[in-house]
Amino acid sequence: xxxxxxxxxxxxxxxxxxxxxxxxxxxxxxxxxxxxxxxxxxxxxxxxxxxxxxxxxxxxxxxxxxxxxxxxxxxxxxxxxxxxxxxxxxxxxxxxxxxxxxxxxxxxxxxxxxxxxxxxxxxxxxxxxxxxxxxxxxxxxxxxxxxxxxxxxxxxxxxxxxxxxxxxxxxxxxxxxxxxxxxxxxxxxxxxxxxxxxxxxxxxxxxxxxxxxxxxxxxxxxxxxxxxxxxxxxxxxxxxxxxxxxxxxxxxxxxxxxxxxxxxxxxxxxxxxxxxxxxxxxxxxxxxxxxxxxxxxxxxxxxxxxxxxxxxxxxxxxxxxxxxxxxxxxxxxxxxxxxxxxxxxxxxxxxxxxxxxxxxxxxxxxxxxxxxxxxxxxx
Amino acid sequence: xxxxxxxxxxxxxxxxxxxxxxxxxxxxxxxxxxxxxxxxxxxxxxxxxxxxxxxxxxxxxxxxxxxxxxxxxxxxxxxxxxxxxxxxxxxxxxxxxxxxxxxxxxxxxxxxxxxxxxxxxxxxxxxxxxxxxxxxxxxx
Numbered sequence: 001x002x003x004x005x006x007x008x009x010x011x012x013x014x015x016x017x018x019x020x021x022x023x024x025x026x027x028x029x030x031x032x033x034x035x036x037x038x039x040x041x042x043x044x045x046x047x048x049x050x051x052x053x054x055x056x057x058x059x060x061x062x063x064x065x066x067x068x069x070x071x072x073x074x075x076x077x078x079x080x081x082x083x084x085x086x087x088x089x090x091x092x093x094x095x096x097x098x099x100x101x102x103x104x105x106x107x108x109x110x111x112x113x114x115x116x117x118x119x120x121x122x123x124x125x126x127x128x129x130x131x132x133x134x135x136x137x138x139x140x141x142x143x144x145x146x147x148x149x150x151x152x153x154x155x156x157x158x159x160x161x162x163x164x165x166x167x168x169x170x171x172x173x174x175x176x177x178x179x180x181x182x183x184x185x186x187x188x189x190x191x192x193x194x195x196x197x198x199x200x201x202x203x204x205x206x207x208x209x210x211x212x213x214x215x216x217x218x219x220x221x222x223x224x225x226x227x228x229x230x231x232x233x234x235x236x237x238x239x240x241x242x243x244x245x246x247x248x249x250x251x252x253x254x255x256x257x258x259x260x261x262x263x264x265x266x267x268x269x270x271x272x273x274x275x276x277x278x279x280x281x282x283x284x285x286x287x288x289x290x291x292x293x294x295x296x297x298x299x300x301x302x303x304x305x306x307x308x309x310x311x312x313x314x315x316x317x318x319x320x321x322x323x324x325x326x327x328x329x330x331x332x333x334x335x336x337x338x339x340x341x342x343x344x345x346x347x348x349x350x351x352x353x354x355x356x357x358x359x360x361x362x363x364x365x366x367x368x369x370x371x372x373x374x375x376x377x378x379x
Numbered sequence: 380x381x382x383x384x385x386x387x388x389x390x391x392x393x394x395x396x397x398x399x400x401x402x403x404x405x406x407x408x409x410x411x412x413x414x415x416x417x418x419x420x421x422x423x424x425x426x427x428x429x430x431x432x433x434x435x436x437x438x439x440x441x442x443x444x445x446x447x448x449x450x451x452x453x454x455x456x457x458x459x460x461x462x463x464x465x466x467x468x469x470x471x472x473x474x475x476x477x478x479x480x481x482x483x484x485x486x487x488x489x490x491x492x493x494x495x496x497x498x499x500x501x502x503x504x505x506x507x508x509x510x511x512x513x514x515x516x517x518x519x
Binding site: 129192 | 390447
């Protein structure tokens, strides 16, 4: 892909995020899609491509869209980053013109959401569930003690990820958790799965978001500030966390982020703003090192010293992240939305002078990864 | 309140020798015939070569503690066990597997990374599953 040949010209979340028992899951998709189409000034017949994590045919039918390009890549919370990548390729190839990517999840209220029934013959059902895993808090977290040992990360540094992100969310009216916290507050919160306390685990909420992606040559036709796609990457690892190749580093993060930098022709010093999917407090630490923003063993101190906090040199997770803003289950859409807001100059906790943003997503429990480099100027 | 059963695995054709072995109190894993490398979970083909032939071998049962969490929010069936260790161990032969640690106090002080462990078996319904205890401890 020639960097900047595709742009995000519509982006929006649902009217609210949080506890929304009045919405079915599909209605969350629909409201987000409606808001994104309105944002771009588009009608239903303008959309020829539809993408989402699995449910896109249902979403298109519900909205009244007839797609001629479909991508239902469902690789967990990073799916939406892959949809942007795939949509960019399709638009450049001439196979789609205007792609609508939607997310809606009744993660908290579970209205119209499929039941979570694990198959006892699946890899998870055979090799993990018999040992008492009870969802992501006791699976995604399993690698961290080996990571902390290898990198010299302290418990205080792990907690400081939650502390830093609350500094951002305290400036974000839509964020669910806005009160400033200290490391001591994190340690005083209930233990969920040692070494993770409640405040080091993500929220569980309802909400949605949607994006409209098209050729950058058309970007001037839209009322919004275009956000150009400069680089993209994707990769995968094992479907169950116990088979992650090396607990001290995400190979999928390394491969997807390296591909995005190579495609964009940029280096780390060119990046003004960073979003790293934070279902739990260790993920931004893996991200900082595996993407290469800091060296081996430096991420814990980097966050603890305030470099990712308001006023720091690498603003990260500026909406408060999955820990403090919102986390429907598949958070990646919200990481992209915040990057778009920052690049448009519309963020609640706006960072001055953001020209480029790096978004790192993770799907499943270190199962899949996607990376995007976005910018508000066409190179 | 009725206590749920702990979740039992459902074997597939490729994993049946592993689970049958566990029911006999033995830990069986697979080996790539061409490369000699062991692997887990069970597969029809070796992951080290296209369509690679595999053979089943009995593992020594010796392992070390690779990583773990101590779960304070029990899954259904584990209400009486909390807090309990959800661990990943590295077998002497190389592959890793998720398991529970038994036969010791479940505290960060007692659970030290790289500590030597030895396999035991515990029931999940009709199926036995491998669990691990400290190798030098008085295993129950």
